[in-house]
Amino acid sequence: MPIPTLRRLSLSLALCAVTPLACAETWPGADWSSAPAPRSAAVEALETYAFPSRDDATREGVRTDALLVVRDGAIVYERYAGPTRADTPHLTWSVSKSLLAATLGTAYRDGRFKLDEPAARYYPALAEHPQLKVGHLLNWASGLAWQEGYEYAPLTSSVVAMLYTRGRGDMAGFTAGFREEVAPGSRFRYSSGDSNLLSAVLRGVVGEQAYRDYPWTALFEPLGITSAVWERDGEGTFVGSSYTYMTARDLARIGLLMQRDGRWGERQLLPPAWVAFNRTPFANYQGNPDKPGEAVPGGHWWLNQPLNGKPRPWPDAPEELFAALGHWGQALYVSPDEKLVVVRYADDRDGSYSHNELLKRVRAAFAEENAQ
Template sequence: MKFARYLLLSLLVLVLAGVATVGLNRDALHIGAASVSQSLCAAAFVSHVDPDQVYAEEQRPLMSGIGWAVRYAVDRSRREVRSNILAVFRARSIYRDGMGCMLVLGDDPVPETSFREQAASDSFGPRIVTPENPALRAALDQAFAEPDPAHPRLTKAVVVLHDGQLIAERYAKGYGPETPIWAHSVTKSVTQALIGILVREGQLRLDQPAPIAAWASPADPHHAITVNQLLRMDSGLPFDETNGPVTLATHMWFREADTAAFAARTPLAHPPGTVWAYGNLSYALLSKLIGHATGDTAAGAEAFVRDALFAPLGMHHSVIETDESGTLLGSGFMYASARDLARFGQLYLDDGVVNGKRILPEGWAAYAHSQTLDTGYGAGFWTNLVNKGSVPVWDAPWGMPQLPKDMFYARGAFGQDIIIVPSEHLVVVRMGLTVQGGGTGIGDATAAIIAALHHTTHAALAVR
């Protein structure tokens, strides 16, 4: 009997401890379920890759020991993914044609939308371009290498443009030139371009206070924040992507139906223009400004993105998802093929002009990589101007010191990069699922690509 009482008491303690743990981590568990639903919905219906593989490579490593409690179901007839953790914390993400996947909170109704089908042709052609240059092939080998089994890089795609021409590419099994891949915060650089288009059209000014309705009162401390400060992340809003599963950013993405409204009511941490702090909140607000200019509907925003940017560039395998309110998730929820992202990088290499047509304001690319305060960040892009110290909170390097100083790049979680090197007329795109740390090695691989191109040029000159 003593043993039975001891066993019952021990079980009671364990149950109470479990309840307390769940109680303390309710937000984390809600966010975890939502992240699984959103990611696997896009894997199944946007990227058309194996959602089980994506869960194993991307989501399960993020579950911090609770992976055993995660369940998900991909419903291909309804085109949705439902997930739960401990059978209590549930989430649903649905696919909509041309709009990607959308997280639906609780019993909220699914907003209606429309999609205009467009013919898709690839100017790079249907064949995968394998370089003949052995040094260039070796650089691709380096980009796909797995030097540390404990920290897999899981590179999925590398694309190289030189002088505007596709000269090399490689893809992991199950991925190809038409596979949209989650670009994460590379999306911010695309949002920067969309704001640039509105600036060129005269609908926004960089130096104007951001026209956010909630900040209309001059007495509001947010009122003076400019569009420029939102782009540069020195708006005074707090650093919102810190360590741990529950941050201002993850709460905004996975717990709020109206992401921009949440961002707008977030208190300032600093006076505007004084401190740099990584800002998904800022890019949620910039996304709202895009919505204001395009009718405040998901359909209007989608049409603007496609007509003003994606179609002129030939980005036919790209989509930016929206929240339930219809606002673009311009801080981090674009899916795009590596080729499409290379085209986007080329736009900045060509100062915003494609096929003789100006898309971005003159000088917008230079503005994008002009330094913000004393950081290695520009305005929507990272720069190579600071090679000492590290990004606050993350303890990550600002740039890539092995590459030329004029390099600038779009950067996203888990190793998404668009590397632009004006002095080398070069764009390198790397996409992958480097979730478990250890780095991607893309800086060294890009240096090897540059060395290979220099060797080829020198050899050609010697023959002449």
Template structure:
């Protein structure tokens, strides 16, 4: 081959390489990086503009897995922008009463106009749970104060500096009263904490109230018009609640995964979830899916004649009646509550939510959840082979042929949990009359052992008297 021919060959090879690099760059900036910048923009917005936290702490701790993403907090415009060296920019906008939403197809001004002033229970200095005062009652008989304090202190320890727990709040409720409470430096009883998938359990309550009112039917086909002419029309509300709908959904959190695409790359999370085809016949396979919860949120929305009434609903029907004054339920850009992931509340308010379920849905003698709803919510779904999932709550029943093989082997069988990413937990233990709340920022799951922690707490509480 002549030198001229070799030159042409090299030029062609370089052109192909350049095209490949260009295609890779387009793929990364168009499909990979927006997941990261969307996550960082949205959650920084919530932590700083909603919860009022220090942006530097949020960047150093909450966003530690994303050191390559830069953020700008604009307090005047009430928004947060995130980019990777100027690429894949995402903007999240804060709206009063509704928290933050990503401006993907929507513009910032349209999102900002969605805000509202939610109805809230009046503040009270009465002891918790009626108010936010501290109880002056002595410890109940049989409580091991030294043991309980040691268990709580251990939750804030960091035995492995390479794998941090970052526990931020712990509350232990026994027999309707707080018997232990601690907050990390920089956090207090008023700090809002993102519940992540504990929000699914809040969605359970909102559905349950409508079932109790006769507006929704558990066993009827889910009222989703888009499914009317295909086999998905057989999916029931019950199957959505129990994660047994059969809908295809990739519950991974990372690039090119359904879950992250739904939360950080589209305006309408419910529409994305509703569009999913069947992967299995309904009620044959358990498959944990944030999509089904966002479909439930959309179904709840359809029960109201206006978005204003829909957005007030969680506050009027649930939060205000039990004194959850801090709670904020964020929506996507279309205004649908992100029931899978985005309820924020103080540790004390998360404890109130757990106490409502411990008390069978009754608060101050008034029924908030319909009769039987709590039992339904904690009963394992038949399609869950390990019997560790119920209806938007995690259960602890264990396998029928091996009850010792349980989600929490050191806890009572009747324990059940609202569970969230990064170690969020509202653990309800009826046989011990206890609610245990743990909130944190645990990026590496093995760093935090809820089973061991809760077992140490229960060991210090008065013995079961049932």
């Protein structure tokens, strides 16, 4: 056996002695371990729902581009449709927000900022909002008069203006110019603008030179993610609200990191306290009566927790499940107790897709107590 190989083996044995749990678990290397679950009636039922006949002319119905299920660190199910393949970096839309939160978490680990610090300390364009804290932005609670409308309200939509018209050259600067409607931290209002302010805050936290490659050096490369693309606005700020692309297998690495409380092998990439914050409901969230199945906001992640006397949003999934969600059906679901990570890419256009229905069928097919 060559000497370098012996040294690596000795190092691995030493690490296992210190962190035996990490060595007992399955972790992906350059590629994932695969242990496909056997075909079953439950798998057939899942595919019937997730992959019905696809009508590309009308774009109606459930239109899954990719579905990937990881159980206990190994892929147990994987299927693609439409133009998407295993090597396709798919647009994640607002899943980008949770990727931004994970990237920020690496800077938090290094003590570079605190949640209760003024955001203006790191992004001076927010000087007119001195009470706005970094934590408020992570809870989508800036208090700014933002309107998150999409195709159905293009003339009044703040996000359409930010992404495509007046704000596209400097998305954080555009958002910082909004008036303060209520006190920061007093109200939840979902805002892609808050996310792009956070991206500008990250720039101030880590410095101009490090920022250019920071998501890769701090997060993607340690996880073995090789497909990631993250677009920037005209000012060079990452579009933290919307524009990351990566393969389903690479996005699943983020899910496994979160499922294991920020740990990747023997490295603690994210502090457990940061992951706990991500998974803590925003205290002032009241719920939207027009959206009874809407998940509960945490720290730039979405939660399946009961809150203020309301039942959990997805009743057929466990309370501890949390998710990163994006426009047109993009989703990364993480169920820590069940050791499940689910990636779904999609092109849903008519609102017929149900998070609860997919999760119910995934769990029936792949949760360990149901596995055949």
